Amino acid sequence: MSGQLRSHSLPLAALLALAAAPFLGFGDGFALSLLARAMILGMAAVSLSLLIGGAGLVSLGHAAMMGVGAYTVVAFDAAGVSEGVIVFPAAIAAAALFAFVTGAVSLRTSGVHFIMITLAFGQMAFFTASSFSSLGGDDGYTLYARTEWLGTRILDSRLTFHFLCLALLALVWLGCSLLLASRFGRVLRAAKENPQRAQAVGFQPYPYRLVAYTLAGAVSGLAGALLANASEFVSPALLSWTRSGELMFMVILGGVGPLSGAILGALTIVLLEEWLSHLLVYWRLVFGPLLVLSVLFLHGGLIGVIPRTRAALRLLPWTRRNANA
Amino acid sequence: MSMLLVQALNGLQFGVLLFLVAAGLSLVFGVMDLINLAHGVQYMLGAYVAATLGVWTGSFWLGALLALPVALLVGLALEWLVFRHLYRRDHLSQVLATFGVILTVEEATRALWGSAPQTVLEPMALTGGPLGGVEIVSGLLYPTYRLIIIGVGVVVPLLLWFLVERTRAGMLVRAGATHPAMVAALGVDIRRLFTVVFAFGAMLAGFAGALASPIFPVAPGMGDTVLILCFVVIVIGGVGSIRGAFIAALLVGLLDTIGRAMLPDALRLVLDPSAARQTGAALASMLVYIAMAGILFFRPAGLFPGARA
Amino acid sequence: MPDEPLLELNGLCKSFGALAVTSDLSLTVRPGEIHAIIGPNGAGKTTLIHQISGTLRPDRGTIRFVGRDVTALPFERRARLGLARSFQITSVVPGFTALDNVALAVQARGGSSFRFLRPVSGETALNDEARAALDTVGLGRVANTPAGALSHGEKRQLELAIAIAMNPRLLLLDEPLAGAGPEETERLVGILRDLRRRYGILLVEHDMQAVFALADRISVLVYGRVIVTGTVDEIRSHPEVRTAYLGEDALA
Numbered sequence A: 001m002s003g004q005l006r007s008h009s010l011p012l013a014a015l016l017a018l019a020a021a022p023f024l025g026f027g028d029g030f031a032l033s034l035l036a037r038a039m040i041l042g043m044a045a046v047s048l049s050l051l052i053g054g055a056g057l058v059s060l061g062h063a064a065m066m067g068v069g070a071y072t073v074v075a076f077d078a079a080g081v082s083e084g085v086i087v088f089p090a091a092i093a094a095a096a097l098f099a100f101v102t103g104a105v106s107l108r109t110s111g112v113h114f115i116m117i118t119l120a121f122g123q124m125a126f127f128t129a130s131s132f133s134s135l136g137g138d139d140g141y142t143l144y145a146r147t148e149w150l151g152t153r154i155l156d157s158r159l160t161f162h163f164l165c166l167a168l169l170a171l172v173w174l175g176c177s178l179l180l181a182s183r184f185g186r187v188l189r190a191a192k193e194n195p196q197r198a199q200a201v202g203f204q205p206y207p208y209r210l211v212a213y214t215l216a217g218a219v220s221g222l223a224g225a226l227l228a229n230a231s232e233f234v235s236p237a238l239l240s241w242t243r244s245g246e247l248m249f250m251v252i253l254g255g256v257g258p259l260s261g262a263i264l265g266a267l268t269i270v271l272l273e274e275w276l277s278h279l280l281v282y283w284r285l286v287f288g289p290l291l292v293l294s295v296l297f298l299h300g301g302l303i304g305v306i307p308r309t310r311a312a313l314r315l316l317p318w319t320r321r322n323a324n325a
Numbered sequence B: 001m002s003m004l005l006v007q008a009l010n011g012l013q014f015g016v017l018l019f020l021v022a023a024g025l026s027l028v029f030g031v032m033d034l035i036n037l038a039h040g041v042q043y044m045l046g047a048y049v050a051a052t053l054g055v056w057t058g059s060f061w062l063g064a065l066l067a068l069p070v071a072l073l074v075g076l077a078l079e080w081l082v083f084r085h086l087y088r089r090d091h092l093s094q095v096l097a098t099f100g101v102i103l104t105v106e107e108a109t110r111a112l113w114g115s116a117p118q119t120v121l122e123p124m125a126l127t128g129g130p131l132g133g134v135e136i137v138s139g140l141l142y143p144t145y146r147l148i149i150i151g152v153g154v155v156v157p158l159l160l161w162f163l164v165e166r167t168r169a170g171m172l173v174r175a176g177a178t179h180p181a182m183v184a185a186l187g188v189d190i191r192r193l194f195t196v197v198f199a200f201g202a203m204l205a206g207f208a209g210a211l212a213s214p215i216f217p218v219a220p221g222m223g224d225t226v227l228i229l230c231f232v233v234i235v236i237g238g239v240g241s242i243r244g245a246f247i248a249a250l251l252v253g254l255l256d257t258i259g260r261a262m263l264p265d266a267l268r269l270v271l272d273p274s275a276a277r278q279t280g281a282a283l284a285s286m287l288v289y290i291a292m293a294g295i296l297f298f299r300p301a302g303l304f305p306g307a308r309a
Numbered sequence C: 001m002p003d004e005p006l007l008e009l010n011g012l013c014k015s016f017g018a019l020a021v022t023s024d025l026s027l028t029v030r031p032g033e034i035h036a037i038i039g040p041n042g043a044g045k046t047t048l049i050h051q052i053s054g055t056l057r058p059d060r061g062t063i064r065f066v067g068r069d070v071t072a073l074p075f076e077r078r079a080r081l082g083l084a085r086s087f088q089i090t091s092v093v094p095g096f097t098a099l100d101n102v103a104l105a106v107q108a109r110g111g112s113s114f115r116f117l118r119p120v121s122g123e124t125a126l127n128d129e130a131r132a133a134l135d136t137v138g139l140g141r142v143a144n145t146p147a148g149a150l151s152h153g154e155k156r157q158l159e160l161a162i163a164i165a166m167n168p169r170l171l172l173l174d175e176p177l178a179g180a181g182p183e184e185t186e187r188l189v190g191i192l193r194d195l196r197r198r199y200g201i202l203l204v205e206h207d208m209q210a211v212f213a214l215a216d217r218i219s220v221l222v223y224g225r226v227i228v229t230g231t232v233d234e235i236r237s238h239p240e241v242r243t244a245y246l247g248e249d250a251l252a
Ligand SMILES: Nc1ncnc2c1ncn2[C@@H]1O[C@H](COP(=O)(O)OP(=O)(O)OP(=O)(O)O)[C@@H](O)[C@H]1O
Pocket: C016, C021, C039, C040, C041, C042, C043, C044, C045, C046, C047, C048, C088
């Protein structure tokens, strides 16, 4: 148990820091909305990490699931409905349905085909969103109001929203972790590492993968609905494939093994992007090479940094004698 | 009816451009098992360089010609800097690193050229008008330039076929795609082979970009759309299959072009105009992907399953 | 009906292009018997196992298992009917511990695996059965070692434990002794001897000593054809077998 605690120490510290942030001088609107974005993208990244790290499904269309969730909020808003009890379940269900249908096709393939097909479906969602001129088309759509809960405008308070996002992020992390440790998760992991073995003992990977894909879609749908509320604005850019690539980067940068890596990755990237874009006009000229370098050199992601440094320290000449003793 | 003919020709020509990009992508994947998202930036750079040099030199054709070596050099540089280190990595790493390359190159393009679309010289007498049009059916002039692109679509596949099937390098490429270890064991410098294939693919994509520059807006991000359609092409055609890529590229080009032109009007027959416009546009942009889903449902490995699944 | 065969192959044919790898092959495995298949390299033994287990479709012919035509059933469905196989090239889940590899097989036959929230490592019923299977093959002491870190011989034993944990009717074993050292071979032969009578076993093996020690019946496969089926003594003395496959020294 203590080993588990140690391997989760970094993300747990991050969650604690997020809880304390509003009281440590990050309570202004700007900081809170930035952190909310990071936490929301963190949820989507955790669900993608479930697919990539847990099931071996490298999806490059994950932003589309978020987009479906966000556009469900938009569609209800345009129809004058902003009751959360209706809107949120609908957003989650819509994203899950989208994931189920596209997953049913994509999962018939594997490897590089799967990457390309999920990308293609993501693009399909993007162009579809751009073509709905009544929902703003290319220009996007500004919400009339944030979603209400049973008629109360509870989400309007930034602090409440902050803690809602934090709670949901923790819940998503916990839920997905439990999922991976369950019977279902064991089949998923076995099918990832050795599908032939999974079949040989009687498991057909397809239905398990489809359920995982759908669940990840549902989580991303929730993230999308929250994101629409966070910025009170939704545009097709939310579904663009660069967004999907970014989510994937969050997962890999954090580390694929444990799901909590995705949380670290999301925080790091959102803050890094914000910082760089303040510093430079063409900030992607720095961000892009950083991405490439981190792929080439940072094996195992941020979450592996602590154990790796520890191991490296052990190899240094002046510590080696101690380690041997 | 003549409207349909024009759209079909436009579709064919879009298909040819897609093929030029997809062929390189598919070769690189087939031979090196590298999934290169950044292939689209070669296309974009081809267009930018052709446009800029065209304006500089005062001749579109000279610009387009000069774009080829530039695309080649950029391809070589990127291979040396980044891709070379990715051949042995998993697809996930390849996707991410090449994604990073896209972000960087597109941002550099924005920094150098700005975000607005570039002016492109007309390929002079070839765009239309009395000298530049060809009467395809009586009373209907079709721009010669666009017909030239279709012509390219006949010549390049034949050339590729010849290179791959009839030359020693082509033989190595085919062998390298199926038995890389074996080819390496026979003393062939696999690295060199990879570099050559890569550079060739980059040049083809740059060529496509140069050809496309007078027809499509030359702006950052132009490579992304084409890249993703090329993925659809490869998935439909079968990974690693040039023949599959050719047929699928024409199919996707036709479907996309005709769908966009015709669907909104066609739906007018059953819906009111504004609804028809919206649904038509939405449906048209989904058409290619629906076709892909349909084909995959029956043939998960594509129409012409290639050397590598 | 004790004498109804467990497995019955009828007129099985399979070609890769022009190469007929299985031609008009018929054989049976009775409950509780070890039926060995021997034959030179490339005779089509692995291809036959693939067809029986369902990873390859035969071109023609039928496969009946426990009285049921399973020719059209996919791999995992046959596994659930009680058809367990090992692979010529060892196939385990490298990142799982030995115990989890076996527990996965136990899980497959007991209860739904669409259970999402309860940690499976705490399911003692699964673990107990898995541990018992590991003990049967003598791997109890490495239960918590990742399968990828086991020695080659241990991986072979682990595959056997997985197959046993499936509680199968029939075991298809593709060269379980290949690459095992003399001691490991002895242990594995001992295990197989203990297992006979509990399951039917179709054993593909090159190690003649082991085959002659274990098999109730032997079929000799050459170029995709069964040239003879018989008891150990019949096979030992069969002239065609001597010339076609065994060579004189193998019988010395
Ligand atoms: N997928 C395939 N495509 C084409 N030929 C194949 C394929 N699989 C096997 N073969 C060929 O079929 C023949 C039989 O192969 P198989 O693996 O069944 O032999 P085997 O009896 O198991 O040999 P060994 O004793 O070496 O394991 C061989 O000539 C092999 O090259």
